[in-house]
Amino acid sequence: GELFTGLPDWGRLMALPAPQLSPEEKAFLDGPTEELCRLSDDWQITHELADLPPQVWAFIRQHRFFAMIIPKRYGGLEFSPIAVAAVLAKLSSRSAVVASTVGVPNSLGPAELLLHYGTDEQRDYYLPRLASGDEIPCFALTGPRVGSDAASIPDTGVVCRGQWEGREITGIRLNWDKRYITLAPVATVLGLAFKLSDPGHLLGPQEDRGITAALIPVSTPGVAIGRRHFPLNVPFQNGPTQGHDVFVPLDAIIGGPERAGQGWKMLVEQLSAGRGITLPSNAMGGSKAIVYASGAYTRLRRQFNLPVCEFEGVGEALARMAGFTYIINAGLSVTATAIARGERPSVPSAVLKYHCTELARRVTNDAMDVQGGKGIMLGRSNYLARSYQGIPIAITVEGANILTRSLIIFGQGAVRCHPFVLKEMEAANDPDFSRGLRDFDRYLFAHVGYAISNAARTFVLALSNARASHAPMDGPTARFFQHVNRYSAAFALVADVAMLVVGGGLKRKEMLSARLGDVFSCIYLASMVLKHYDNQGRQSADLPLVEWSCRTLLYQAQEQLHGFLRNFPNRWVAALLRVLIFPRGRMYSAPPDELGQQIVALITRPTETRSRLCEGIYAAPEPGCVIGQLQAAMETGESLLPLQQRVREATKAGLLPPGDFHEHIEQARIQGILSAEEALQLRQFDADVLALTAVDDFDPAELQSRMQSSQP
Known part of the structure; x- marks a missing residue:
């Protein structure tokens, strides 16, 4: 939130403890998680079975992978968000299908909603069953007629009288048509979002109750599951579900009848788990594995009598891959620590969802370019292609990235994180007119003073190239702290002026909103990079990665501010803002080539920096784990x-x-x-x-047999 004020509270951020696993969490990561990775043959899963093999399903249930967020008193593991992120990252480094299967029940699903909103009876009944794996959950929100606009769902529930277990009760008659629902084909209990109405006023005078969430056993008459979607050759269990005249009692509502109409509130409040932990963890694990493999591969693979990593064009891509992975790691590890301490950072979670998945896409694309034919030819020895195929899935789910960037990051943050806007809105809507007017005047005058102060601060910091600002510590990172201060002040000024000049129309100016979201994201992630470097003991060997990451992010913040001013509709205001923000022009530059070459040297040899960057992946030097074998071969080559x-x-x-x-x-x-x-x-x-470095080949009959078996 401090970034929206233009005054980052570095003391508060730097006081946040470094992420740590408990002994129990570390044992789970080193034991069952490592073993699950060993059991998971991604080629078998994606090519031969289009599913997890039975022994993997059994192992997941037996070791309570679906119960990482469920408290121990219900039979769960009660892991911290830090541990959940570490488990999912390791699984993702081995198989995206396994990571997705485990991740969804531990993010936005029945368990999360029951923990926060369920009745005692619902928790006591469902949570032990979910923890043991006797129940497999899914949550159905998206449908054919509505995607990201979940508030417009057409699925209905009508309060009425009906038969339930041989007696007539007041319940809900449901009709729905959903798609893209992870675990739906194999689920035993279905979380459902629908619009509830009470035309007979059986619950009270209010007829339209709004979006409601309920738990429906899939054995209930009228529930249809079982058919599957096939998402880009990453065959995690995902499919449609329909319900026709499904009658359930009122206590199927999560939280009971008194929670009727609160479904949207539940979803918005808890969606940050999926955005802030699950998807960024998958991006982190996949990116780390790709960098780990690519660094070794390009050291071992030779062209023109040189290791390919020594070609500058290849090195440029490798440096990007390593830098982006460092940013993903920093953003997730620090934010997960904040979540573990009770924060519910909805805006940073949206930042992580968007930028971690986008950066992972760029890491994967660069890796495909670097590895050429090795990455293209499918087969058991290809550790890259399935990640490449599956990247758009992470981009799309939990709020499509275009929507997240254009509407959510700045759109939510402008209200939630601004020191005065939300207070002004609440005062304007106060039913006590005189009190509301008094409060509004007080907040408005404070807001004006804050804006003037920000304008002066922005100009002084720009004129001094940020040297007039405070850094929380000396040393090689001090200037980056100062530049974050500068761009934070500029962002706060521009955001304030944009809301004043454009007003409510700013929501419809999606490209402007997206640029402001980018500025916020870049200074947020730069802050996370600086904190992550501190958490890891300020290792001087890692400075090239830190400098590359900060320079890249701050340069992008500068360029997005420039793009915003270039396209701001009021040209007089834009000109004034440009004088305040860039009185000496755009002085910040992207990372120099030499810095990238230093990074390449660090990640293409068995260095401590390479180990820290890629820590936590599955890389056992054994048959079936090409990544581990590449590392072993690189170490042998060094010797x-x-x-x-x-x-x-x-x-x-x-x-x-x-x-x-x-x-x-x-x-x-x-x-x-x-x-x-x-x-x-x-x-x-x-x-x-x-x-x-070899690639797989197949007997034509084998491929024909595979194609025929995949026909519907």
Whole structure:
């Protein structure tokens, strides 16, 4: 919220403790989570079964993966958001299908809603069953006629009299048509959002009750589930559900009849879990795995007698991949810590959902470019293609990214985080007119003073290139703190002026709103990067990643402010704002090439920075885990560098006849340049690299059989 005021409270942010796992959470991460990754063969899941194998489903239930957020008194694991994020990130580094299957019940689903709004009877009945895996939950919100505009859902529930278990009661008759519902095909209990009406006034005088959430056992007559969607070859259980004249008692409403009409409030308040933890965790795990694999692959793969990571074009992409992954990691780890301490950061959660999934998309696209044919050819040895195929899924779910950027980030934040706007709105709507007028005047005058102060602060910081602002610590990151201060003040000024000049029409100016959202997002994420660096002990070796991330984010903040002013409808106001914000022009620059080259050197060798950046993924050096095998081969290659160099120097000196490296090894042994043992080590290493850089091929009959079996 301080970023909306133009005065970031660095003391509060830096006092936030570093994320930590309890011994129990760490044991779960190192034990059952590691074992679930080992059991999960992503090629089998995505190509052969289009589902998790039975032993994986059983393992998930047995070890209560669906119950990470359920309290222990109900049989759950009661993990912190930090632990949930760590588990999902590790699973995502192995299989997006497994991560999605585990993630959904631990975000916006029946368990989350029951914990916050359910009656004691509902919690006592459902939560132990959900924890044990006897019940598999899903939550049905989206339908064919409504997607992101969930407030307009056409699905209905009518309060009426009906038969239930042999007796006549007052209940709800439901009709719905939903789609895109994760776990719906295999669910046993269905969370449902619908519009409730009471035409017979059986609950009271109010007829239109509004959006309501209820729990429906799928065995209830009239419920249809079982059919599946097939999302981009990432075959997690997702499908449609319909209900026709489904009659349930009133106590099916989450929280009981007194919670009728509160469904939208429930969903809005709890959606931040999915946005702030689940999807960013998947993005983080996938990006870390891709950077880990790509760093090793580009060190091992050689073209024109050089490791491909030493080509500047490849290095440029690798630096982006590492920098974006650092930003994702920083944003998620710090925000998850805030959520674990009781915060409900709806706006930062929207920032994370949008930017983590978008940055993960860019990481994946760069990796495909870097690895070329290796990334394109599907097969068991391809660790990249399914991630590439599945990226649009994360972009689309939990609020499509276009919507999130254009409407939600700034649209919600402008009201919720502004120090005066919400108070002014509440005062204007106060039923006590005289009190409301008095409060409104007080807030308005304070607002005006705040705006004038921000304008002066913005101009001074811009004129001094932020050197006039306070940094919470000295050292190599001090200037980044100062620049965040500067752009925070500029953002607060521009947001205030935009709301004053454009007013309510700002919501319809989606491109302007999106640019303001981008500015806020960039300074928020830059703050997270600085805090994350501090949390990790301010390791000087990581400074290239920190500097690249901050420079990239602050440069984007500058450019989005410029774009906003360039397109602001009132040109006189835009000109005045430009004088205040950019009196010396746009001085901030993107990261220099040299910085990117430093990052490449850090992530293409077995360094501590590489380990910290990619910590928490599944990378066992075993058959079936190509990522772990690549790391092992890179480490072996590092240990054999003196031998490789000896062979290459002999080749350059003309001591060895023309041929490839494999042939040179044998010739070097014959000529005594290598001992027999050294030659054996190099031959084995060369064979391992050749196997790891190979691609799969298939008998045509095998592919035809697979295509025929996938026909509906």
